[in-house]
Amino acid sequence: MAKYSxxxxxxxxxxxxxLCGAENVDLQTASVAGATLSVCSxxxxxxxxxxxxxxxxxxxxxxxxxxxxxTARMQDAAQADASHWxxxxxxxxxxxxxxxxxxxxxxxxxxxxxxxxxxxxxxAVGADxxxxxxxxxxxxxxxxxxxxxxxxxEAELDVRLVDGE
Numbered sequence: 001m002a003k004y005s006x007x008x009x010x011x012x013x014x015x016x017x018x019l020c021g022a023e024n025v026d027l028q029t030a031s032v033a034g035a036t037l038s039v040c041s042x043x044x045x046x047x048x049x050x051x052x053x054x055x056x057x058x059x060x061x062x063x064x065x066x067x068x069x070x071t072a073r074m075q076d077a078a079q080a081d082a083s084h085w086x087x088x089x090x091x092x093x094x095x096x097x098x099x100x101x102x103x104x105x106x107x108x109x110x111x112x113x114x115x116x117x118x119x120x121x122x123x124a125v126g127a128d129x130x131x132x133x134x135x136x137x138x139x140x141x142x143x144x145x146x147x148x149x150x151x152x153x154e155a156e157l158d159v160r161l162v163d164g165e
Contacts, residue, residue, distance in 0.1 A: 026040070095147055099163055104139075107157070
C-alpha cells in the first residue's frame with residue numbers, strides 16, 4: 001500500500017517506495033507533486049525535477065523542455081490502449097454520453113434515497129462496484145465507464161445523469 005509520505009519515515013520503511021509502496025527495491029530520489037520522495041524505478045518516471053542544465057542559459061529551456069514533456073504525456077494518454085480490452089466487446093458502440101455537471105452527486109443522492117449500498121447497486125445493474133464508485137466520484141471518463149452503465153444506473157434509480165435528454 002502506498003504511503004504518500006514526504007520523507008521522514010522510520011528505518012523500517014527505508015526499502016519501500018514512498019509512491020507505490022513496493023518493498024525491497026532499489027530507491028532513487030524524485031520530486032513528485034512538489035514532494036521529494038524515495039521511489040522505485042517504476043515510479044521514477046513521475047519525477048518532475050528537470051534533468052540537466054538549461055539550453056539557453058536561463059530557465060526558459062527547462063520550461064520549454066518540461067512543456068514538451070507534458071505535451072508528449074498528454075498525447076500518449078489520449079491514444080487508446082486496447083491491450084486491456086476484452087475480446088468481442090465493441091467499445092465504440094458503448095461510448096460515454098455527455099453527463100450533467102454534478103452527475104456523481106446526483107447518483108450518490110439517488111442511491112442513498114433508494115437505501116442501497118454501492119455494492120448492492122452494482123449488483124442490481126450487473127456492473128463492477130469499482131465502476132459504480134467511479135461514477136459516484138465523478139471519474140466516469142477516467143475509469144472508461146461505458147454509456148450502457150450510465151443508462152442502467154438511470155433506469156435503476158429513475159434519475160437523470162445524461163445532459164440534454
